[in-house]
Amino acid sequence: MSADSPSSLPAPRPRNFRRSMLWAGVVVASLGLVVVTARELAGGRAASPPKLGALPDFTFTRQDGQPFGLKQLHGRPFVANFIFTRCPTVCPVFTQKMARLQERTATLGPRLQLVSFSVDPAYDTPERLAEYGQKYRADFTRWNFLTGDYGQLKNTIVQGFKISMGREPGAAEDDLLSIFHGTHFVLVDGTGEIRGYYDSADPEATGRLETDAQHLARDEG
16 A cells, blocks of 8 residues: 655645634624524514504493493504404404404403494394304404494494494385494504404405504504
8 A cells, every 4th residue: 555645645735724614604693693682673563553543531331331441452562353243254264363363362362452333233132143143153352253333333423433333314114224334443552542443354454463462562562
């Protein structure tokens, strides 16, 4: 077996070279960690939704017959929607989406409230609203169904929430298709300030609603 000649053997690396390479590896690893951490922080920190205007004070009647309004909601953000129990069109789906939001935010408990306003309060008594809520497995510790005087409800919904509501002029009282209302969810913070509108027919928008609602509940709750 022949021995390798000195010229064919790799020259030994200087000790300083090996040390330099070691420190270079540490620096690269550290920079990589900084970049990953910064990226995680940027991705994980949800931007606070903007303030869009304060709601006027309101008090209506809840499904259990008790008065309920901004006073009882103070300090807790809530998501509002607008329905009526005998609605033959959009309300069942709208309410199902509220039920899904209830399920997906269950870990927040009462820190996030859900409020469904009836736009047909003459028919929607507290008892009917309670039955309606039970149908959709509402957790009444955090999902509230409100009824009351039609004029006051309309003023709160239209002037306060800036959501459409009404009945076609000249329509018969039993013409359910003449009742109209908006189908956006509205997110409100614990001070009564509107923080966002979310189209219930848009999955991307309802996804943002869930994120924004959790953000507010964790900050304010």
